[in-house]
Amino acid sequence: MTSLTSSTGELSDGLDQHSSPEHHGDHRLFGLATFLVADGMTFAGFFAAYLTFRAVNPLPTGASYELELLLPTINTLVLLISSFTFHRAGAALRRSDTAGCQRWLLITAALGFSFLAGQMKEYFSLPFGLTDNLFASTFYAITGFHGLHVTLGGLMILIVWWQSRTGGRVNAGNPFPLEAAELYWHFVDGIWVVLYGILYLL
C-alpha cells in the first residue's frame, strides 16, 4: 500500500498534534440565505401560476383583474421604510447603542404590523371572496402567503427587540438573531415589491 503513505503521513502528523477544536466560522446566515432561495422559489411558483392563469384562463363576466391601488401603494412604502428602519437598528447594535437599536426595532415592528392592518383593511373592502373566481383565489393565496411571512417576521422582530435589551443575549458581540431577522425581513420586503408589480400594476 505505497499509495497510501502520503495520506496517512498527513494523518499521523495530525495525530501528534492532538485534536484542537476546529473553527469553521458561523454559517447560519449562509444557511438562512439558502433557505430564503427555497422560500423565494415557492413564491416564484405562485407567480408563474398566476401569470399563466391570467394569460390562458378567461375570467367569468363581471370579474376583473383591476384592483384599487392607493392602499397597496401606501403599504408598499410602509414596507420599504421598515427595511430602512431595520437597517438602522442593525447599525445601532453594531455601535452598541442599545437604546437606539431597540427604538428602531420597535418602529420596524410597528410598520410591519401596520402593513398587516392595511392588508386586512384591503381584504374587507374587496368586492370578491376566496372562491369567487380564479383571480380571487390566486390573489388571496399569494397575498395571504406573503402576509403569513410578514406576521412571522413581525413576531421575530418583537423577539429580537426583547433579546436586545441591556443584558439580553443579542448585542454587538452576538448580532446573529438580529441579522437573521433583518435578512428575512428584507427578503419579505423584496418579495412584496415583485408581488406588487405583478398583482397590482400589471
Next chain:
Amino acid sequence: MTLTLSPVPHPTGSLQPQGWLRYLSFSTDHKVIGLQYLVCGFLFYLVGGALAGAIRTELLTPISDFLPRETYNEVLTLHGTVMIFLWIVPVVNGAFGNYLIPFYVGARDMAFPRLNAVAFWLIPPAGLLLISSYFIAGAAQSGWTAYPPLSITTPATGQIIWILSVLLLGGSSIFGGINFIATILKLRRPGLKLMQLPMYCWAMLGTSILVVLSTPVLAGTLVLLSFDIIAHTGFFNPALGGNAVVYQHLFWFYSHPAVYIMVLPAFGLVSEILPVHARKPLFGYTTMVYSIMAIVFLGLIVWAHHMFTSGTPPWMRLFFTIATSFIAVPTGIKFFNWLATLWGGKIALNSAMLFSCGFIINFVFGGITGVALAQVPFDIHVHDTYFVVGHFHYIVYGGTVFVIFASIYHWYPKVTGRLLNEPLGQLHFLLTFIGFNLCFAPQHWMGLNGMPRRVAEYDPQFALINQVSSVGALLMAISTLPFLVNVVLSAFRGAAAGDNPWNALTPEWLTSSPPPVENWKGEAPLVQEPYGYGVHPGELSLSASSGRDIWTMGDLDSRR
C-alpha cells in the same frame, strides 16, 4: 497499511445516548443520522416492495380478482409515494450523504447538526401518516402524481393526508439540501480545493441545488391543491374555471428534477466505488464535474416532456424535446467515463462491483429509452403505457437501487467493522439482476403494444407476458432474503474488516472502522488525490489537481 488507530475511550461530557439506543434518539452525529436514514428507508422499501408484490399479483390475470379496483388504486399510489419519497430520496441523499459528506470535506459533522436531526425525524412520522391513511379512510387513489381533476374527485381524506405527508417529506428534503450545500461549500478542511473533492460531493452539491430550487415549488402547488380539495377553490379545477395543466407544469417542475435528485447521488456513489475495486483513478474527473452541473441546469428546463399529450403547443414540444435530448450528452459522458475507469483496471468482481456493473448496464438501457421518450411522435404513441413504467423502473431501480446495494456492500465494513459474506452477496446480485430484468424488460413490449399503465384489468393478449413480469417480481422479492440474512448475521459474525479492507484512498477509510464520534482522532487528513490508484506517490504532483492530469496518469499506468 501503516494506518492503525487504537480505540480511544469516548470523550465524556456528551448528552448523546450511547450504544444502540442512539439510533432511536435525536442524535446530532452525522453517522448516526446517516444510518437512521438508511435503516428507516429500508423498512419503507420493504413496505413499498410488499405493495409492488400486491400489484404484480393482481396483474397475473387480466381480470380484477386479487384486489378491489379502488384498493388497487390506493396500492399503486402508496407504492409510488413510498418508494420515491421514503426510500430512494432519503437513502441516496440522506443516508449516504450524511454518512460520507463530512468525511469527504474533512469535517467533524454537518454544518447544521440539529437541523440535520430535525430533517431525519420528519420522515418516520410522515411515512407512518401516509401508510396510516390506508387504514383511516382509504389512501389517496390518484397515483404519486396526484393530477387534478382526479385528485379532486377521489375521496378527499386520503388525498389530504397524502399531501400533508409529502409536504413534511419535502420539508425534510429541503433542510437536508441546505445542510449539504453549506457543508460542501463552507466546511471544507483548509487546503482542500473544490476540484479535489471526491465525486460524490459534486453529485450531492448538484442534487442539493435541485432540491432547494424545485422542492418548494411542489410544496406551494400541493398547498393550492389542498385548497381546491378543502375550500373548493378552482385553481386546478376546470369545472370552476381553473387550469389543470398548470398543476402539471408546477408538479413536473419539481418531479422531473426529482429524477435527478434520485439518480445524481447514485452517479456520485458509483464514481466512488468503481475506482476502488478497479484499482484505477476515476476517468475524466473534470468532465464528470461539468457533466453533473450541466445535468443540474438542463434538469430544470425539461419538465414539460412529461406533458406532450397535455395539449402543449408546438413550440413548447420542440423546445422540451431538444432540451431533453441534450441531457443525453452529459449523461453519456459520465457513462463512458465509468467504462474508461474500468478499462484495463484490476477488477475485483465482488458484490459491490457486480451491483455497480449491473447499474451501468441497466442505466444505459433506461437512458436509451429515455432519449426515445423525449421524441414527441414516439412519446405520444407510448404515453401512459407500460413502456413508461419499464423505462422509469430501469432508471430508479436498475439505476439507483442497484447503486444503493452496491454502496451497502462497499461501506458496510466501514460502518460495522465487519465484512459482508461474499457468496451471499453474489447470490443477492444474481437474483436481483435476473429478477429485475425479467420483471421490467417485458413491460417495454407491453407498452409498445398498447397496454396502459395504472390499470388492474387489461386485454387478455397480455396475460402471458404479465405473468413473466410477475415471476421477475417474485425473484426480486426472494433476492431480499439473502441480503437481509447477510446484513444481520454479518453484523455479529462477519469477518473482521480492519480499517480499510479495500485499500481505498478516500478520507472515510483513513480512520477506524467504525469511525470515532468526531470522525478522526486528531486532525482530519488532507486527501488531495482521492483516486490516486495505481500511481506511485512519488509521481503524484500535489498541484496536479485537475482531472485531466489525474486521468492521464491513470491511463499511462494501466497501459504500460
